[in-house]
Amino acid sequence: MARLYLLRHAKSDWGAGLPDHDRPLNDRGRQAAAQMGRWLSKDENLPKLVICSTAQRTRETLETLSEAGNLSFDVLYEPSLYGAGTETIRRIIKADAGQHQAVLLVGHNPGFQDMAIRSAKTGDSSTVRQLRIKYPTCALSIFEFEAPTLEQADLDRGNLLKFVRPRDLD
Incomplete structure (x- = not known):
């Protein structure tokens, strides 16, 4: 199963x-x-x-997240992710995530919320409703798709596994 993680940058x-x-x-x-x-x-x-936007706040979000969690990633900085709408985000996923089973994107609203709403075809209804209402800074949505890779995934048919906001972690 392919997975997509959409992380909006932290508060700037x-x-x-x-x-x-x-x-x-x-x-x-x-x-x-x-x-x-x-x-x-x-x-x-x-x-x-x-895959991370080139904006300073997205780069710092990724750096801080990685250090605090002792996480290591291969990182692709994608200029077109800055201010990207849904179609650009979809194109980036298909082109850059390609044969990967999972990818984390770090970017911006309103594109990330729009992409999450479009992808959330199934999942807990109250969680989907929260995602539709507000996608705050540093919020993360995780989707699963019925495909082995994101390149093969129908990005309009995701199952929302989690929607996590910083306040949920307090």
Whole structure:
């Protein structure tokens, strides 16, 4: 079964006066990313490949998560993931995840929430409802597909296994 992990970046610092692409994480964001890293370290099916937006806040989210969870990934930084909509995200998954059984994407809203809503055909109804209402910073959704690889998966027919928000980990 193929798996897709969609992680929205952690909370960023709006007060830095930097262009959007260059905004770093704030303290709350670093704490949330570390929590998520520790939580992910318990996942036995964790992907080896991460496809990450080139934005500073996504890169810092991944770095903090990896350090806190003592996780190691092959990382592909994908410029087109910054601000990507659903079709671009789908294209990135099919092209870059290819023959992988699982991949973690680190990116942005509204594209990640839209992609998650589109993929969530089955799963716990209250969890799907939460995902539809709000996809907060550092939220993670995990989907499973009836295919051996993501390249072969019908990304519109996922089973939402988990939707985890930082507040769920407190």
